[in-house]
Amino acid sequence: MSEKIKHFPGEQVKNIDVKEGRIPAVRHRPNAKYLWSAGIAMSRFLEGLKKGKIVGATCKKCGRIMVPPRAFCEQCFKPVDGYVNIKDTGTINTYSVSYVAGDASRIKEPILVAIIDLDGASEGMGILHILGEIDDWKQIKFGMKVKAVWKPSEERTGSIKDIKYFRPLQEV
Template sequence: MSVKVKEYRGTYYSRKDLEEGRVMAFKDRPEARYAWATGVAMGRFLAELKQGRIVGRKCRVCGRVLVPPRMFCEMCFRPTDEWVYVSDTGTVLTYSVSYLGPAAERLKEPIIIAVIQLDGASPGIGILHKLGEVKPEEVKVGMRVKAVWKPPEEREGAITDILYFRPVEEG
């Protein structure tokens, strides 16, 4: 806003104005469907999940183990070199407790999500997943967790083949 300007344009309307027809609106739902080829790296990653394993790719130049895997290293800008299995145990790097679903709808029961660094992945290389069998107030950064898998016959080669990660006690 400048002191030299006296009027700013724009006409507000409420959601109720829309729902009760006081605003002219034209409604449409565009139809757009997709079938994404998973690609080389993610294809192998998903196939391994179906077998109950988590696989990454290693770049021998920077030494990083990348999870999820990629066929090229974005830092060295060269092909990655080998497939490396990582553990289904890891450490919580950060977490949050979501009361919102994908369309910003309220969830009755919140879900806990976390960035988890799996054992065998390089420091700071985390994956996104959910936490379970734990109360929100009990979750801590640095907590040790382990994957809880779907039964083998129910797996379909998707990130959801891991149901969630649960806390583990380590002595």
């Protein structure tokens, strides 16, 4: 703000006054719904999860084994050369302990969130997932080895949630 300006526009109001109708307002809740086709590569991924496998994609030009899989290599800008199963073990690249839900409301039991670099994929190919079977989040360490815990096969639907969570490979 310039020292030449003496008038600062904007009228501050309280949220509660808007919500309770003391300030004129209009309400609306959109009811748009979506159904996303998973696409060429991610269909392979979801079908793999249903069978208890994590599917990656390979590019011979750059030599990467990529997860999540993709139909084309974004670096070489060519179709991938194929799809391979990679391991369901990996290493914690980074993690967080979330006490906040999507609507910013608070949750008591924290969600343990991590990026896990999967074994058998190229270096740094992490996926986002949840950690479990950990009593105290302070037991989580960078570089800790973890393994996927799968839902029973009859309960799998072809979803990232077919993996319930990743647990420490060794007892903590």
